[in-house]
Amino acid sequence: xxxxxxxxxxxxxxxxxxxxxxxxxxxxxxxxxxxxxxxxxxxxxxxxxxxxxxxxxxxxxxxxxxxxxxxxxxxxxxxxxxxxxxxxxxxxxxxxxxxxxxxxxxxxxxxxxxxxxxxxxxxxxx
Numbered sequence: 675x676x677x678x679x680x681x682x683x684x685x686x687x688x689x690x691x692x693x694x695x696x697x698x699x700x701x702x703x704x705x706x707x708x709x710x711x712x713x714x715x716x717x718x719x720x721x722x723x724x725x726x727x728x729x730x731x732x733x734x735x736x737x738x739x740x741x742x743x744x745x746x747x748x749x750x751x752x753x754x755x756x757x758x759x760x761x762x763x764x765x766x767x768x769x770x771x772x773x774x775x776x777x778x779x780x781x782x783x784x785x786x787x788x789x790x791x792x793x794x795x796x797x798x799x800x
Contacts, residue, residue, distance in 0.1 A: 680774035681782075683767035693741070693762075695721075695797055696784035698769040701743070704757040712769065713743035713753050714785065720794035726755045734759065741765070742791075 683700065687693060695715055703709035717723045719738045725731060736742050740759035745751025754760060772778045787793075 679772050679778070681769050682771040682773055684770050685767045687768045688765045691762075693765060693768060694784065694786075695793070696786045698782050698784075699743070699765050700767045700769065701760065701764045702766065704760055704764060710766065711752075713745055713751070715741050716744050716788045717742035717791045718794070718797055721797055722792040723754075724790040729755045729758070739763075 687697075688699070693699060693715060695718060697715050698712060699715060700710050700712050703711050717736050718741050719736050721736050721742070722733055723736065723742050724733055734742075736759050739762055741762055742754045743757075743760050744753040744755065769782050771781055
């Protein structure tokens, strides 16, 4: 996802709590409520994540009611490694399709596993 992409968003999956690991979502920025950001969910409550700098701890268990989000560009992203676990209430929409630019037209792929995450039972399997 790039800044000026035209995308199809689905609000109903978030309202129904039907988000999953690997979903690309838009959310209210945890440190600036006037900003909306787009990130990928890589872990949900109960999962253990090996964090990256600047997060102060080497691992964290995602607390209840939170998720761990990261940008697809790894070290070039301001994400949970900066914010910490993000409350699920900040999630707004799941990005379903890129509509424009046409060369990237298509469904947004869900990446279901990350080697830095130890998933709780039932997570990261679909």
